[in-house]
Amino acid sequence: MHEVSIAEALAQQVTEAASRHGLATVRQIGVCVGARSGVVPDALAFAFEILRAGPVLGAATLDVRATDGDDLRLEWIEGE
Amino acid sequence: MRVEVLERVLKVNDALAEEVRATLDLAGTLAINLIGSPGSGKTALLEQTAGILHPRVRLGVIEGDIATTRDAERIARCGVPAVQIETRLVGNACHLDANLVRAALTRLPLAEIQVLFIENVGNLVCPSAYDLGEHLRVVVASVPEGDDKPRKYPSTFGRAAAVVLNKVDLLPVTDFSLPAFTEGLREVTGAPLFPLSARTGEGLGTWLAWVEAQREVARRVS
Numbered sequence: 001m002h003e004v005s006i007a008e009a010l011a012q013q014v015t016e017a018a019s020r021h022g023l024a025t026v027r028q029i030g031v032c033v034g035a036r037s038g039v040v041p042d043a044l045a046f047a048f049e050i051l052r053a054g055p056v057l058g059a060a061t062l063d064v065r066a067t068d069g070d071d072l073r074l075e076w077i078e079g080e
Numbered sequence: 081m082r083v084e085v086l087e088r089v090l091k092v093n094d095a096l097a098e099e100v101r102a103t104l105d106l107a108g109t110l111a112i113n114l115i116g117s118p119g120s121g122k123t124a125l126l127e128q129t130a131g132i133l134h135p136r137v138r139l140g141v142i143e144g145d146i147a148t149t150r151d152a153e154r155i156a157r158c159g160v161p162a163v164q165i166e167t168r169l170v171g172n173a174c175h176l177d178a179n180l181v182r183a184a185l186t187r188l189p190l191a192e193i194q195v196l197f198i199e200n201v202g203n204l205v206c207p208s209a210y211d212l213g214e215h216l217r218v219v220v221a222s223v224p225e226g227d228d229k230p231r232k233y234p235s236t237f238g239r240a241a242a243v244v245l246n247k248v249d250l251l252p253v254t255d256f257s258l259p260a261f262t263e264g265l266r267e268v269t270g271a272p273l274f275p276l277s278a279r280t281g282e283g284l285g286t287w288l289a290w291v292e293a294q295r296e297v298a299r300r301v302s
Contacts, residue, residue: 005177
């Protein structure tokens with residue numbers, strides 16, 4: 001399913017955001033997934049778990065907020 | 081430490097899609113992203129459309145499949161410029177993305193194409209998340225798939241500028257209810273519905289008129 005390619009895009013985006021904000025390690029990633037986005041939250045979390053690697057993302061987990069709309073957004077990242 | 085990011089997850093794809101749209105606009109080409117299940121008759125619809133409209137309206141086609149160049153060959157036999165994207169070469173993707181379309185555009189004589197159809201990989205779910213840089217989306221459903229599809233796939237049907245219901249010649253031999261399909265469709269979109277049969281040609285006229293009208297609208301705006 002396309003959740004794998006979406007997880008790849010997300011990993012790239014989180015890595016960039018972490019570097020922008022000076023975070024060496026990301027623990028949690030806040031993602032908003034709309035009911036009409038065409039993305040299944042569980043499948044996205046599973047795909048991300050398989051893909052995550054390296055010092056920045058290796059231990060990161062997704063915190064998915066489900067909404068009614070069609071948005072698919074990276075909302076926040078947490079780490080140090 | 082928590083920091084706000086607030087970005088669309090597919091922002092890289094979206095940026096490429098804007099680039100594709102700018103290229104199309106510069107060439108004066110209207111692009112239609114055709115989404116539907118495998119076997120719904122997307123290619124058959126394009127063959128019929130090409131047979132009647134082309135070359136009075138000059139068409140071009142980008143075909144997306146996981147494997148084979150079958151569909152592009154079918155379209156090329158209609159005398160329409162066609163290129164095939166095989167996603168087996170890029171990780172078996174179940175959908176097209178803007179990057180693939182951008183590359184395919186370089187293999188087409190864009191200046192000679194007034195309406196470009198991009199036939200997505202057969203799939204009613206994944207393609208809906210990816211902006212390809214198209215101007216309009218059209219969903220192709222078909223009678224044997226059942227009349228509950230708009231309600232089951234609202235994210236796909238909800239973003240369609242028009243919906244084609246293909247294989248209406250099979251209505252008498254199935255339990256498909258056209259009123260039920262229409263009612264479900266109206267719950268998710270007000271887009272026009274074109275019931276037709278790409279096999280018999282029934283109902284094709286209104287679909288073709290819609291395509292031509294979209295072309296006219298696009299030309300007046302640009």
